Amino acid sequence: MAFDSLSEKLQNVFKNLRGKGRLSEADVTTALKEVKMALLEADVNFKVVKNFIKTVQERAVGQDVMSSLTPGQMVIKIVNEEMVNLMGSETTEIAFKAGNDITVILMCGLQGAGKTTTTAKLAGKFKSKGKKPLLVACDIYRPAAIEQLKINGDKQGVPVFSMGDKHKPVNIAKAAIEHAVKNNHNVVILDTAGRLHIDEDMMNELIEIKENIEVFQTILVVDAMTGQDAVNVSEMFNNKIGIDGVIITKLDGDTRGGAALSIRAVTGKPILYAGMGEKLTDLEQFYPDRMASRILGM
Amino acid sequence: TGFSNIDDDFYEELEEILIMADLGINTTAAIITDLKAKVKENKIKEPKECKELLIQSIMDQMDVSETAYEFENRKSIVLLIGVNGVGKTTSVGKLAGQLKDKGKKVIVAAADTFRAAAIEQLTEWSNRAGVDIIAQQEGSDPAAVIYDAVTAAKARNADVLICDTAGRLHNKKNLMEELKKIDRVITREFPDAYRETLVVLDGTTGQNALAQAKQFNEVAEITGIILTKLDGTAKGGIAIAIQSELGVPVKYIGIGEHIDDLQKFNAKDFVNALFN
Ligand SMILES: Nc1nc2c(ncn2[C@@H]2O[C@H](COP(=O)(O)OP(=O)(O)OP(=O)(O)O)[C@@H](O)[C@H]2O)c(=O)[nH]1
Ligand SMILES: Nc1nc2c(ncn2[C@@H]2O[C@H](COP(=O)(O)OP(=O)(O)OP(=O)(O)O)[C@@H](O)[C@H]2O)c(=O)[nH]1
Ligand SMILES: [K+]
Ligand SMILES: [Mg+2]
Ligand SMILES: [Mg+2]
Numbered sequence: 083m084a085f086d087s088l089s090e091k092l093q094n095v096f097k098n099l100r101g102k103g104r105l106s107e108a109d110v111t112t113a114l115k116e117v118k119m120a121l122l123e124a125d126v127n128f129k130v131v132k133n134f135i136k137t138v139q140e141r142a143v144g145q146d147v148m149s150s151l152t153p154g155q156m157v158i159k160i161v162n163e164e165m166v167n168l169m170g171s172e173t174t175e176i177a178f179k180a181g182n183d184i185t186v187i188l189m190c191g192l193q194g195a196g197k198t199t200t201t202a203k204l205a206g207k208f209k210s211k212g213k214k215p216l217l218v219a220c221d222i223y224r225p226a227a228i229e230q231l232k233i234n235g236d237k238q239g240v241p242v243f244s245m246g247d248k249h250k251p252v253n254i255a256k257a258a259i260e261h262a263v264k265n266n267h268n269v270v271i272l273d274t275a276g277r278l279h280i281d282e283d284m285m286n287e288l289i290e291i292k293e294n295i296e297v298f299q300t301i302l303v304v305d306a307m308t309g310q311d312a313v314n315v316s317e318m319f320n321n322k323i324g325i326d327g328v329i330i331t332k333l334d335g336d337t338r339g340g341a342a343l344s345i346r347a348v349t350g351k352p353i354l355y356a357g358m359g360e361k362l363t364d365l366e367q368f369y370p371d372r373m374a375s376r377i378l379g380m
Numbered sequence: 381t382g383f384s385n386i387d388d389d390f391y392e393e394l395e396e397i398l399i400m401a402d403l404g405i406n407t408t409a410a411i412i413t414d415l416k417a418k419v420k421e422n423k424i425k426e427p428k429e430c431k432e433l434l435i436q437s438i439m440d441q442m443d444v445s446e447t448a449y450e451f452e453n454r455k456s457i458v459l460l461i462g463v464n465g466v467g468k469t470t471s472v473g474k475l476a477g478q479l480k481d482k483g484k485k486v487i488v489a490a491a492d493t494f495r496a497a498a499i500e501q502l503t504e505w506s507n508r509a510g511v512d513i514i515a516q517q518e519g520s521d522p523a524a525v526i527y528d529a530v531t532a533a534k535a536r537n538a539d540v541l542i543c544d545t546a547g548r549l550h551n552k553k554n555l556m557e558e559l560k561k562i563d564r565v566i567t568r569e570f571p572d573a574y575r576e577t578l579v580v581l582d583g584t585t586g587q588n589a590l591a592q593a594k595q596f597n598e599v600a601e602i603t604g605i606i607l608t609k610l611d612g613t614a615k616g617g618i619a620i621a622i623q624s625e626l627g628v629p630v631k632y633i634g635i636g637e638h639i640d641d642l643q644k645f646n647a648k649d650f651v652n653a654l655f656n
Contacts, residue, residue, distance in 0.1 A: 122405045125586030128396060192584065193609060193637070194465030223637070225504035230497035237496075278612045305465065309402040309586025311614035332464060335549040337588035360464065360495070360547075 088379050091116045092154035103146065105153055110142045113157045117378075124338030124377045127313040130347045138164050162374070168343060169370035174327065174352035176204075178213075178269070179298055184262055186270045186296060190288055190323065191303035192315060193276030196331035196357055198227065200303050201273040202234035203357070203365040208269050209240060216267040218258040219244035220251040220291070221275035231273050237362055241265075251275075252290045259295055272297075279318035288323045299326045301354065304341060306333045312341035313348050320349045330368065331357030340377050346370075383427040386419060390427050394434065401617035401654045404587050407624060411438070435651050438620060442647040444629050448604065449644070452479065454574035457530070457541045457566055460606070461559060461596055462580035464547030467608035467634050469498065471580055472544045473505025474634070474642035480511050484539040489529030490515035491522040491562060492546035502544050508639050512536070522546065523561045530569040541573075550595030563600040577602050578631065583609045583616035593622045608634030611641070615654050 095113045114135050121131045142160050147153050179185045187204070189197045198221070205215045217235045219242060221227035228244050235242035243258040255272055262270050272291070277284035291297065302316060302325045319325055328349070330342050333356045342353055353373070358364040383390045391412055398408040415434050424430050451458060458475070460468045469492065476486045488506050490513060492498035499515050506513035514529040526543060533541040545562065548555035566573070579602045581589045596602055607616045610633045619630045630645045 119405055122399060123587060125402075125588075128399050192612070194467065194582065196465060224501075226497040226500035229500045230495075233496035278609075280613060305582070305584070307463070307582070307585045307588040309584060309614065309618065310400050311402075311584050311612065314613045315584075332549065334552075335463065335588065336551045336591060337586075340586070 096153040124340035126340035127344040165374040188297045188300045195303045197303045205240040206238045215269040217242045218272045222247040223275045306339045307337045308341040312344045316345040327354040334358045401615035403617035407621040439647045439651045451576040456574040458576040466580045466582040468580045477509035477639040486511040487538045489543040491525045494546040580606045584614040589618040604631035606632040611635040
């Protein structure tokens, strides 16, 4: 890597501090400047960073620098603990309804985030677990969106329910549930059109779906490369339609992925999976601790 | 904002605005340092005046040259490249529609042969724009599609050939090699064509967009940026960092999903939006 890792930088900051008994406020402030830079560089939201630094600062000042630890390591330890506090430490699985009740999953998010691809990836995952999924084409706007879902469903060997682009998504969803009941599907995944969080009509469309059918899990799909705006987007999707979890896509790129931390901090909702490529098998378990290290550049 | 003095708090607020607009810490720090020097040099006392100076200097930096749209007047080949889902195919459709409306003969090439229904998607856009499309089957060699398209553009005496390509992450070596090959085919088959290579960046993207621009620039010399999805709440400030580092200008912005939602870049509107 071209740049020094954060831990190297922190060791440098504290080079002359070894043997000092306690961390002073000034020591900590200098060190946390590096942490702040690392987080901002990783696209963690400015306000989230500010709160985070404040918390770490309060905890670190006056800490005994135990003989076994250098001051740098002490700060890293506290930073790590607070990262885990924010990101969570456990992996989370998508919840299913008990028995053979139909679990309806609604996929939503901004344009181009990866919803349609992820819908098909999830279908493959559920199928291999013995579920009987049905995919539903509720994107009536994007050119060839239905065709895209059909091709991907075919590749996964999972049926796709579609009524073309002349019906309202809520009606397509209702009909899909009836179809699922008749054909013994126990998971229904609704692929919806990309939309902006500030587009009221389009947000209302999702609200209407949730008012008319029983959605068990609403999943927000977010591009890992998203910058400062991740906070606006996830907050508004969560406040307006309510989300249960998040899937982060395109983590096979070289982005640090600070959006993950921002989203977690403002919604408190777990990140369920990570998209790791364009192939329909490229969906992985999400490990919050690994993500924390990636964001910090450690 | 309600500052009466140019003090640390004032600069801190400017810094916050710039970082929240995705300029990134390095570019933000450089801009603030430069601003402080100018404030001193020009003996500026009013926060309002200081802010105007900041706006003006970013505006000057982002201004697009007169010759930026020269390809419109030439026999040209426009290549759109970028990572997944940023808005390449949609932008090809919008641009084709605009040029067609100006009376140009336009052909679009479906060189994304990989993504499910990418060809159908571009076909729909070519219908909306009322232009010809050159396409093969899903899974065929994209360089072969480009070869066909260049041949057709010459044979039909088209004014502009606009090529859609598959989304690819800039850290994927083999996919970037594929792009190089596409670029080489164009150069070889139509050396006299005026070239315009636009990297499409999602306006919501953070610092990674700089890495994208750099890497794409290495495989195909980029001549401009299309910054999409500026109809949301993201500001697209990383384009400023890219302009400072690579000198590549934003030429178009995407502001929606309809055929008319592509505009030529206006530095003044863009910079004002950063502060609103
Ligand atoms: N590299 C990579 N590409 C991905 C990943 N997930 C999706 N993509 C690609 O991202 C692009 C957009 O994916 P879609 O599934 O069409 O996104 P969408 O959210 O359905 O888009 P809209 O319906 O237009 O809003 C496609 O090129 C996908 O192949 C991922 O995890 N990694
Ligand atoms: N709101 C908004 N949406 C846009 C804009 N440009 C494109 N989109 C949407 O973004 C999504 C992705 O656009 P595409 O044109 O398919 O993107 P792409 O880069 O070709 O994607 P891949 O080929 O899969 O890499 C679609 O839903 C488009 O309608 C824009 O300026 N604003
Ligand atoms: K995106
Ligand atoms: Mg989709
Ligand atoms: Mg495309």
